[in-house]
Amino acid sequence: MNSNIVLPGFEDALVTKMEEVEARLCIYVEMPVTAHKCPVCATFTHKIHDYRIQKIKHLKLFERHTLIFYKRRRYACPCGKKFAEKNPFVNRYQRLSLELNQAVKIRSIKGKTFKETAEVYGTSFSTVVRRFDQLAKETVNEEAKELPKVIAIDEYKGDTKEGKYQLIIAIGITKEPIDILPNRYKNTIKHYLRKYGAHVEVVIMDMSQSFKAAVTQALGKPIIVADRFHFVRYIYWALDNVRRRVQSSWQTTIGRNAKKCAMYSIKSLVS
Numbered sequence: 001m002n003s004n005i006v007l008p009g010f011e012d013a014l015v016t017k018m019e020e021v022e023a024r025l026c027i028y029v030e031m032p033v034t035a036h037k038c039p040v041c042a043t044f045t046h047k048i049h050d051y052r053i054q055k056i057k058h059l060k061l062f063e064r065h066t067l068i069f070y071k072r073r074r075y076a077c078p079c080g081k082k083f084a085e086k087n088p089f090v091n092r093y094q095r096l097s098l099e100l101n102q103a104v105k106i107r108s109i110k111g112k113t114f115k116e117t118a119e120v121y122g123t124s125f126s127t128v129v130r131r132f133d134q135l136a137k138e139t140v141n142e143e144a145k146e147l148p149k150v151i152a153i154d155e156y157k158g159d160t161k162e163g164k165y166q167l168i169i170a171i172g173i174t175k176e177p178i179d180i181l182p183n184r185y186k187n188t189i190k191h192y193l194r195k196y197g198a199h200v201e202v203v204i205m206d207m208s209q210s211f212k213a214a215v216t217q218a219l220g221k222p223i224i225v226a227d228r229f230h231f232v233r234y235i236y237w238a239l240d241n242v243r244r245r246v247q248s249s250w251q252t253t254i255g256r257n258a259k260k261c262a263m264y265s266i267k268s269l270v271s
Contacts, residue, residue: 008099010089012031012032013030013031014029015028023064024065025066026066030072030073031086036086038075038081041081043077043078045076045078049082051071052072054069055067055070056089056095056097058099059100059103060122065122068089070090072084072085104121104127104128104131105131105134108131114132129157136168136180146198146199147193147200148171148173150173150201150203150204151170151197151200152169152205153167153189153211154167155168167189168180184211189218190214190217193215193218194219201223203222204225205224205226207226
């Protein structure tokens with residue numbers, strides 16, 4: 001007997017069974033039998049050739065990671081062609097549902113880190129990076145490459161064939177992504193900014209000497225703004241070095257108490 005549950009994105013499918021296995025919700029679905037058009041000769045056929053079970057990761061349901069077991073049907077055309085039926089919830093050769101793919105893409109931009117996004121959706125780090133790159137290519141206008149007056153640049157770990165780290169360029173005010181460079185090498189950044197950065201006046205970035213050299217060589221003397229996180233971190237490191245140097249000259253008997261006082265003072269200054 002089929003279940004009467006209706007899942008978003010699976011409205012046209014038949015839910016035949018649900019069970020919980022090792023804290024995972026397993027849902028078994030199949031599509032109703034309908035006439036399908038042969039992709040070769042365009043003939044409609046009802047003849048079923050075989051079934052194959054496809055395991056698909058889906059969005060969490062009831063705070064449980066969810067797996068869809070799709071009983072995928074293959075049809076046989078009189079011309080001899082065997083082909084899979086159409087469905088509205090997963091693309092060909094994919095292991096993530098359309099709903100989950102869309103959620104991962106959005107979270108890859110709005111989430112804190114790629115690792116955190118992967119943990120939330122029960123997928124791999126590399127999958128999140130691929131979805132982020134895919135979304136960036138879809139949203140970036142390849143024709144409008146002229147950079148705005150204020151841009152922000154930052155590296156992220158993508159680990160592609162071009163390099164372990166890639167560089168994202170965004171609008172400095174709205175934080176919207178503009179482009180992604182295949183690596184963070186100085187020459188790559190310099191050549192890109194020389195080509196598209198004629199109107200750039202302000203660059204927001206971390207305190208990397210490589211980034212600074214590339215920006216100044218490409219753009220002349222733009223205003224360079226250090227992002228708050230790296231700025232505060234450098235202040236903390238400088239104060240901590242002073243604390244270590246001063247503490248090393250104190251007597252051992254008061255060293256522990258002095259260290260606590262010094263660390264408290266540093267944290268108060270930084271905050």
